[in-house]
Amino acid sequence: MKHQLDLTKLTRHAVPAFLIVLLAAPLLAVGGPASGQEETPAPETKPSQPRFRLGAYFEGWQLNDKSLTSFFGHSQKNLGGIEASIHTKFNVDVWVSYRKYADETMTPVYENIDKFEMTATSLGLIYRPIVWKMLEPFVGAGAEFYSYEETIVGETQLRPTTGSASGLHAQFGVYINATKFLSGKIFVRLNSVKDKLEQALPDGPSELDLGGKEFGIGLTFRF
Amino acid sequence: MKRLVFLTVALGLALSLPAQDFDVTIRRMTSENLTANQKFPVIAENEDGERLYVYRGGDRKSHYFYYKDGNWTGPAVIPGSPTYDDFWFSDIVVDSTGTFHYVCEDADSSLYYAYFQNGAWTAMRKVLIKHEATLGLAVRSDDTIVLASAFKTQSPKGVTKDVIIGLKPPLATNFSSFVNITRDHESSTMVDVAVDSKDNAWVVYKGGFISGNLETMQTVLVVLDKANKEVYWKNVSGEPYPAFCWYPNIAFNAEGKALVSWMLSQKRNYYSRYYDPETEKWAEVTEITTGPLRPWPTMYNKVIAGGSDFYWVGVDADRMVVLYKYDPEDNKWTFVAKLSSVAANWCFAYVSGENLLVSWDAIAQPTACYLTTVSGIFPPPPIKVQSVSNLVVDRKFERSFFSGYHFNVLTWEPNPLNIEEEIIISAHRVYRKERAADASQWAQITVLGADVYTFLDNNVPADSDYVYAVTCVDSNGNESPLEEPTGQAAETTPLPNPKKPSLPSSVDE
Numbered sequence: 225m226k227h228q229l230d231l232t233k234l235t236r237h238a239v240p241a242f243l244i245v246l247l248a249a250p251l252l253a254v255g256g257p258a259s260g261q262e263e264t265p266a267p268e269t270k271p272s273q274p275r276f277r278l279g280a281y282f283e284g285w286q287l288n289d290k291s292l293t294s295f296f297g298h299s300q301k302n303l304g305g306i307e308a309s310i311h312t313k314f315n316v317d318v319w320v321s322y323r324k325y326a327d328e329t330m331t332p333v334y335e336n337i338d339k340f341e342m343t344a345t346s347l348g349l350i351y352r353p354i355v356w357k358m359l360e361p362f363v364g365a366g367a368e369f370y371s372y373e374e375t376i377v378g379e380t381q382l383r384p385t386t387g388s389a390s391g392l393h394a395q396f397g398v399y400i401n402a403t404k405f406l407s408g409k410i411f412v413r414l415n416s417v418k419d420k421l422e423q424a425l426p427d428g429p430s431e432l433d434l435g436g437k438e439f440g441i442g443l444t445f446r447f
Numbered sequence: 448m449k450r451l452v453f454l455t456v457a458l459g460l461a462l463s464l465p466a467q468d469f470d471v472t473i474r475r476m477t478s479e480n481l482t483a484n485q486k487f488p489v490i491a492e493n494e495d496g497e498r499l500y501v502y503r504g505g506d507r508k509s510h511y512f513y514y515k516d517g518n519w520t521g522p523a524v525i526p527g528s529p530t531y532d533d534f535w536f537s538d539i540v541v542d543s544t545g546t547f548h549y550v551c552e553d554a555d556s557s558l559y560y561a562y563f564q565n566g567a568w569t570a571m572r573k574v575l576i577k578h579e580a581t582l583g584l585a586v587r588s589d590d591t592i593v594l595a596s597a598f599k600t601q602s603p604k605g606v607t608k609d610v611i612i613g614l615k616p617p618l619a620t621n622f623s624s625f626v627n628i629t630r631d632h633e634s635s636t637m638v639d640v641a642v643d644s645k646d647n648a649w650v651v652y653k654g655g656f657i658s659g660n661l662e663t664m665q666t667v668l669v670v671l672d673k674a675n676k677e678v679y680w681k682n683v684s685g686e687p688y689p690a691f692c693w694y695p696n697i698a699f700n701a702e703g704k705a706l707v708s709w710m711l712s713q714k715r716n717y718y719s720r721y722y723d724p725e726t727e728k729w730a731e732v733t734e735i736t737t738g739p740l741r742p743w744p745t746m747y748n749k750v751i752a753g754g755s756d757f758y759w760v761g762v763d764a765d766r767m768v769v770l771y772k773y774d775p776e777d778n779k780w781t782f783v784a785k786l787s788s789v790a791a792n793w794c795f796a797y798v799s800g801e802n803l804l805v806s807w808d809a810i811a812q813p814t815a816c817y818l819t820t821v822s823g824i825f826p827p828p829p830i831k832v833q834s835v836s837n838l839v840v841d842r843k844f845e846r847s848f849f850s851g852y853h854f855n856v857l858t859w860e861p862n863p864l865n866i867e868e869e870i871i872i873s874a875h876r877v878y879r880k881e882r883a884a885d886a887s888q889w890a891q892i893t894v895l896g897a898d899v900y901t902f903l904d905n906n907v908p909a910d911s912d913y914v915y916a917v918t919c920v921d922s923n924g925n926e927s928p929l930e931e932p933t934g935q936a937a938e939t940t941p942l943p944n945p946k947k948p949s950l951p952s953s954v955d956e
Contacts (some may be wrong), residue, residue: 259932295848340848374849382904385849426844426851 226265245426264320273355274446277317281409283440285325288433290402291425295338296327307442315355319364321346336380342372342434348394348414360399360407368417370434391417399444409442455924469824473788475520476512476806477816481505484814486792488806489537492799493545499563500782500806502816503534509551509559509571525549525561527570532556533884536581539797542590542617550594554580558596560621574622579608583639583696587646587673587777588928589886590617595640595650610635610652612675626675627656635667639696643724644703646673650708651683651695666692666709666720683707683720685732693746700752706773708735708759710746715739717748717761721775735771735780738764749796753803758783758796760805766790768807768819786819801825830868834899834927835859835875835917855904859917862927871922872897878929880918889916889929 241284286293288299293299305323313316348366368391375384397411417434424430477485481504492498498514500521509528512521517596537551547563558574579597586592592615599608609629615620623717629635634655641649647670654667670679684692692706695709708719716739721730735748740763748761757773759780771780785792786805792814794807803821808814838859844851857877865872880888895902907913 292848329929331847333843338847364761376847380845381852382845382847382850385847421849423850425849426846 225412273311275311276444277307277407277444279407279409279442279444280370281305281307281411281440281442283323283411283438285323285436285438287325287436291427291442292340292432293303296329296338298327301325301327305440305442309350315352316425317350317352319346319348319350319366326411328412329401331376331380331382331406334378334380336382337377338374338382339377340372340374342370345369348393348395350395358401361397362399363394363396365392365394367391367397368415370417372434387419387421387432389417389419389432391415391435401446405446407444407446411438411440411442413438448860454830469784470820470822471784472820472822473784473786474566474818474820475815476519476818477498477502479815482813483609483817484812485510485816486808486814487537487795488793488808488816488818489549490797490804490806490818491537491539491541493541493547495545497545498799498804499539499547500550500816500818501537501551502537502806502808503531503537503551505813507531507534507562508725509537509549511563511568513563513566515566523891525568525571527561529553529557529559529571529573533602537585538582540584540586540592542586543588546741548584548586548592548615549796550582550584552580552582552596558582558594560594560615562600569620572621576611576613576625577638581637581639581652581694582669583641583650585640585642585648587642587648589646590749591615592622593640593642593648594622595638595652597636597638597652600777608634608636608655610638610650610669612640612648612650612671614675624675628669628671628675628677630680633873637692637694639694639703641697641699641706643699647671647678648675649697649699649705651697651709653692653695653709654682664692666695666707668697668707670802681729681741683729683732684709684711684718693849694748696749698750698752698757700757701755704755704757704775705784706749706752706757708750708761710740710748710761710814712741712746717759719750719759719773719777719780721757721773730775733759733778735759735761736881740764747793747795747938751796751798751803753798756825758803758824760786760796760803762791762794762807766792766810768794768805770803770821783824784821786821791817798825801827829925830870832870832872832919832921832925832927833862833864834919834930838864838915840913840915852905853907853909853911853917855907855913857902857904857915857917859900862919863901863921864880865921870919872919872921873924874920875899876920877902878918879913882912882914886929 282304284300284302303323305321307321309317309319313326322345328337328339331338346366346368350362350364352360352362354361371388373386376382393413393415395411395413414437415435419432421430462619470682486503488502490500491709500512502510504510507530510522512519531553533554535554539549541547550558550560552558559571560574561569561571576598579599581869582596584594594613597608597610599606609627611625611627613625615622637653639651650669652667654662654665666684668681668683669677672678677864691712693710697707699705710717717735718732719735720732724773750759759771763769768791770783773780774905787807790810791807791830792810797804801823803824805819808816841856844853876891877888877893879892916929918929922928
């Protein structure tokens with residue numbers, strides 16, 4: 225039987241461990257050989273890596289908050305995002321991404337359109353432990369910054385609500401280099417973002433779990 | 448010239464006579480061939496036009512005639528009627544469901560109660576007090592029957608007679624919650640009671656006061672609130688007399704004014720006193736001039752109200768049953784009509800719509816019982832505007848993801864009775880209260896137009912359990928009664944159908 229990594233089971237406790245692995249990996253990758261081992265000669269010419277990557281991706285985003293997903297009626301939303309990264313050294317990139325989660329439903333009595341929008345900005349590091357010509361697997365971690373807003377269209381007594389929250393993410397995936405300048409990308413991202421609400425939700429909870437998982441494919445221009 | 452004078456005099460006489468636009472008919476109720484005395488009849492009619500005529504038969508039991516759809520049936524004996532040793536007083540009232548409630552006395556011994564519903568009596572049952580003479584009944588707005596009576600207690604000092612009231616809640620089968628309302632006097636009897644628009648009980652009785660060796664009598668009024676607490680006390684008859692203030696009784700007119708009448712044996716006449724609760728002013732005691740009465744037993748009299756007018760029915764000096772009308776402006780009584788065809792002993796009156804029903808018995812033995820109907824004497828009762836029909840309350844919750852609010856949607860329909868009676872509705876008034884709160888907690892939350900049949904009560908607390916009532920206001924400003932909803936579910940709360948709830952059919956002795 226083939227064991228698969230169940231990403232939904234990656235809890236908040238798993239995120240710090242993931243980050244430790246992430247931070248340790250570049251050191252293991254670029255560190256010298258262990259003592260007693262024979263040194264391998266360094267390649268004479270190391271191909272230079274592109275410094276920048278700009279890309280767009282298409283993903284499915286599954287939020288953890290069951291109240292929210294059941295109210296709006298979608299356990300997963302598909303959306304697009306943009307990202308950019310800059311290579312520093314030791315195969316480590318500083319990576320930033322932006323995407324917008326949006327969903328809508330009708331209010332139960334007057335059937336006004338109820339819109340929920342959340343902009344998500346991610347900032348983190350990506351480490352590519354192995355850089356092959358065609359494939360560059362990566363792991364990464366960083367911070368999430370969310371800003372959300374709920375608005376009701378039309379005449380209503382319901383007031384709009386805004387809020388923001390921040391948290392952490394961990395991700396892994398692989399770049400698939402098609403040409404010198406163009407790469408494809410497959411990724412999975414796990415987020416842990418929670419927001420304590422000043423006023424409890426009508427159905428009880430006073431905390432919003434905006435964490436979840438994202439998985440998708442992208443296209444990256446590198447130079 | 449003589450002809451002109453004659454015509455002038457005739458015209459003057461015609462104009463000076465009061466116009467009589469009512470009919471008086473007298474019906475002998477008991478048969479002519481009876482050899483024993485038939486006495487003390489009382490009469491009542493419900494809104495369906497059913498009448499009960501109850502009296503003490505020759506076998507000293509309670510007998511009755513029943514009138515329905517234009518026909519009298521009877522006589523018959525009320526089931527369980529005791530054989531009375533002595534019997535003077537009885538009273539009968541009708542509640543809002545059309546049920547008749549009858550109480551009579553075995554004088555100086557016991558009271559008995561029975562009710563008549565859907566054409567049948569329950570068995571008479573004893574009211575558990577040691578009774579003294581006289582009693583009165585009245586109905587509160589919730590159909591609680593108020594009984595006012597007197598009871599006597601034996602003590603080493605002698606016999607003490609006190610006035611009490613008892614209550615019979617709508618579904619109870621007998622009276623309870625007796626309260627002694629008498630102050631520090633003795634020999635208090637001859638009781639009557641009426642209920643005002645606030646459901647206060649106004650009890651009048653013959654109060655006996657002892658000052659030195661002299662016992663004097665006064666007509667006393669005690670007003671009790673719904674909790675039977677005294678809120679007012681008044682010596683109505685004014686100066687105390689060393690004589691009997693007999694058979695006082697009381698009524699309210701449609702404007703809420705009160706009138707008390709009584710017979711004063713010393714002066715051999717009937718008296719009355721008019722009271723305006725709004726201004727809290729009593730008029731002077733005034734005579735109902737019927738001539739010098741025989742001291743005994745001419746004392747039966749009853750004050751009644753037809754619309755905003757007060758009338759009085761009594762046995763006069765000639766022992767005829769007569770009808771008088773009261774003029775509050777002049778504080779005087781005017782003779783209206785003679786209601787008996789022969790000398791009478793007892794009389795009792797009941798106002799039924801535009802008609803006055805008077806039951807009486809003839810004094811010649813063997814005594815017989817009669818019914819006099821005075822048709823069309825009162826103005827037609829104002830058509831009462833009814834509350835809306837089919838009031839439905841839907842409890843709703845409108846929400847976004849982050850916030851929400853509860854509200855109740857009320858919908859109703861026009862009352863068909865208002866449409867039938869062509870009552871013009873000018874407004875709807877919406878009332879609200881917590882389900883567990885009593886009727887005094889109804890609060891008006893809005894007034895809506897006559898053509899509005901829905902209302903949203905916004906932002907009600909999530910844990911609220913409101914019930915609602917919607918009344919109609921007619922073009923004269925009259926408002927329909929505020930009735931207690933009976934619905935159990937918060938989501939749907941219809942107003943009740945006010946027709947005839949069933950009382951328990953069996954009565955335990």
